Amino acid sequence: MNKERVTVDISVWSVLKVILALILVALVYYLREIIILVFIAFILTTTLEPTIDRLQRRKVPRGLAIAGSFAVIISIVYLAFASIIPKLSEQISVLAGNLPTIVQQLGNQLFANNPQLASDLSNQAIEYAKNFRASVPSGLVSGFFSTAAGVFGFFVSVIAVLALTFYMLLEKVGAGRPIFKYIPVNEKNRAIHIFDKITKKLSNWLKGQFVLSGFIGVITYIVLMVVGLRDMALALSLFAALMELIPVIGPFIALIPAALLALTISPATAIAVMIAYLIIQQIENHILVPQVMRKAVGLSPLVILVGILIGAKVLGIIGILLAVPIIASLHVILEELYGANSKTQTRH
Structure with a gap:
């Protein structure tokens, strides 16, 4: 029986396309954090653009319409946080202070038919809750710099998203004008x-x-x-x-x-x-x-x-x-x- 030899021709261009695709995937993964910020800004742009366009049709300059919209949104967010955060902090403080009691009550409710087991588990959980509550101050001190770095990074990301959104709205990226020039x-x-x-x-x-x-x-x-x-x-x-x-x-x-x-x-x-x-x-x-x-x-x-x-x-x-x-x-x-x-x- 004669065996037919099967040959597969792979062009140089096909190999190059595979290599370019792999490089693109690696680049996207490497720049994923920046791409995420751009994507979030793009979502905000598509949401705000109809409002900006309506204001512009009413003879409001586009830059002023964008700045005014940003001012209104930031003011609403600030007022919401200012009214909610104090009450929220108070409730979380009360919860932290009552944590051992809450754990004990929870154990008693869950294991009402087995008082000894409820007592043992509650004691262990209460001890853990007390240790956790006691470790919070030292944990805050030891993790201050990492926490500060995380908070700083978060605010930098927020500012970056706001800046990207502002310029996307200014250049009508949501309407696709800058993109379609290259298609x-x-x-x-x-x-x-x-x-x-x-x-x-x-x-x-x-x-x-x-x-x-x-x-x-x-x-x-x-x-x-x-x-x-x-x-x-x-x-x-x-x-x-x-x-x-x-x-x-x-x-x-x-x-x-x-x-x-x-x-x-x-x-x-x-x-x-x-x-x-x-x-x-x-x-x-x-x-x-x-x-x-x-x-x-x-x-x-x-x-x-x-x-x-x-x-x-x-x-x-x-x-x-x-x-x-x-x-x-x-x-x-x-x-x-x-x-x-x-x-x-x-x-x-």
């Missing part, structure tokens, strides 16, 4: 269409996220005040609003501390909190999410969850928070490029 004429209309879809999705996602977080924060605060967790209502409702930024699993994370603290009051209170959180999530999932988020991004929960896991692995907490807008952008690109190609092939 071939025959591909320009398609690129504009894809770009417009991405910017619309990102803008709708951010607006929807604010709506959902605001709703969850306010309704959770009301529920916790009603069931008797008044001393921790603000802290827990803010935590729930922040966890809303993490799709799918965020609400379950928010439930854990609320249920445990409610259990220190009574099992009935804990059950009431869990039922209330469940009702809130049902309202959100069946009314708000379909109207706000699903129309905004059009992604299935499974795709979102996988994206969150990948984002957490690659970029940590930032990857979790940006998983949905990144996936939504990639979904638009793939849908437009490969969807259009498949339609063309079907016609032929």
Whole structure:
């Protein structure tokens, strides 16, 4: 039997394309922190640009409209923090001071049928809580410089995002003007269409996220005040609003501390909190999410969850928070490029 020799021709250009692709991937990974800041600024730009354009149509200079919008947003954020932070600090201080008592009450509730086990576990947990509380001052002193560096880095990132957003708005990056100059004429209309879809999705996602977080924060605060967790209502409702930024699993994370603290009051209170959180999530999932988020991004929960896991692995907490807008952008690109190609092939 004659064996046919199979030869595969690989051109130099094919090898170069593979090498260039690998270099590009490595470069993106190396510059990931800068790319994230640019992406966040781009999301803010797409959200603010319609307002800036409306002001400009009313004869307000674009630079003044941008500066005025920034001033209003920063003022609102400052007033919100100034009114919330003192109360929040007070509630956290009360929680830290009562930590041993809370742990003991929690142990008694969880292991009511086994007093000895409850006593042993409570004593160990109380000792740990006391050690943790005692170690906070020394830990703060020893970690002062690293904490200061982290805070400084955070503020530098915030300033960088604000500066990028300002100049993107000034140069109408959200409208794509600087980008389209470098795209071939025959591909320009398609690129504009894809770009417009991405910017619309990102803008709708951010607006929807604010709506959902605001709703969850306010309704959770009301529920916790009603069931008797008044001393921790603000802290827990803010935590729930922040966890809303993490799709799918965020609400379950928010439930854990609320249920445990409610259990220190009574099992009935804990059950009431869990039922209330469940009702809130049902309202959100069946009314708000379909109207706000699903129309905004059009992604299935499974795709979102996988994206969150990948984002957490690659970029940590930032990857979790940006998983949905990144996936939504990639979904638009793939849908437009490969969807259009498949339609063309079907016609032929």
